[in-house]
Amino acid sequence: xxxxxxxxxxxxxxxxxxxxxxxxxxxxxxxxxxxxxxxxxxxxxxxxxxxxxxxxxxxxxxxxxxxxxxxxxxxxxxxxxxxxxxxxxxxxxxxxxxxxxxxxxxxxxxxxxx
Amino acid sequence: xxxxxxxxxxxxxxxxxxxxxxxxxxxxxxxxxxxxxxxxxxxxxxxxxxxxxxxxxxxxxxxxxxxxxxxxxxxxxxxxxxxxxxxxxxxxxxxxxxxxxxxxxxxxxxxxxxx
Numbered sequence: 289x290x291x292x293x294x295x296x297x298x299x300x301x302x303x304x305x306x307x308x309x310x311x312x313x314x315x316x317x318x319x320x321x322x323x324x325x326x327x328x329x330x331x332x333x334x335x336x337x338x339x340x341x342x343x344x345x346x347x348x349x350x351x352x353x354x355x356x357x358x359x360x361x362x363x364x365x366x367x368x369x370x371x372x373x374x375x376x377x378x379x380x381x382x383x384x385x386x387x388x389x390x391x392x393x394x395x396x397x398x399x400x401x402x
Numbered sequence: 403x404x405x406x407x408x409x410x411x412x413x414x415x416x417x418x419x420x421x422x423x424x425x426x427x428x429x430x431x432x433x434x435x436x437x438x439x440x441x442x443x444x445x446x447x448x449x450x451x452x453x454x455x456x457x458x459x460x461x462x463x464x465x466x467x468x469x470x471x472x473x474x475x476x477x478x479x480x481x482x483x484x485x486x487x488x489x490x491x492x493x494x495x496x497x498x499x500x501x502x503x504x505x506x507x508x509x510x511x512x513x514x515x516x517x
Contacts, residue, residue, distance in 0.1 A: 294444070329510050330406070389435075392446070392447075395442065
């Protein structure tokens with residue numbers, strides 16, 4: 289069974305601060321996705337990283353996939369209250385009958401105070 | 403166009419009763435997924451369909467859980483003899499096809515409370 293360990297579980301910061309969320313596994317994934325979820329809604333995809341060592345930027349968000357495709361990080365620069373939410377990482381299984389199946393981390397609840 | 407819809411949005415049931423949860427995927431999406439999410443936690447994979455076939459049922463927690471899909475359309479997740487530990491949000495997602503290159507679009511979920 290592939291597992292994804294996400295940390296920290298909770299993060300409470302002031303507006304303007306920087307933060308990093310980590311997602312680690314002992315298993316290799318074919319891709320790693322990051323989602324953001326608001327209360328009462330389903331997760332919404334932010335980014336997919338596929339290649340080991342890949343770095344993607346989405347405005348103030350920077351996503352990195354580890355060289356060995358076992359870990360990933362999400363870095364937010366100058367956080368804003370609108371960034372508040374549950375952030376989830378998810379790894380896609382490499383193949384077989386589980387092809388396309390996503391394994392999710394436990395999530396990071398981010399609260400950005402004005 | 404319309405996104406993934408789920409019904410009911412909330413369901414309160416007594417322990418021991420059966421419940422049926424419904425998912426309407428985005429039109430044209432061949433792959434459909436069911437997940438369970440406990441409060442403030444990540445998603446737990448339950449089952450996925452490619453068309454009306456379910457190649458991987460390994461995530462279903464017990465034989466009280468079953469799911470079916472009619473063609474490439476509606477899917478239902480049935481929980482028999484519900485237990486309190488079944489209380490969670492059940493999320494459905496669909497994607498154009500199966501595989502890492504296809505984004506999964508999630509519905510708003512059904513919040514199930516077993517009393």
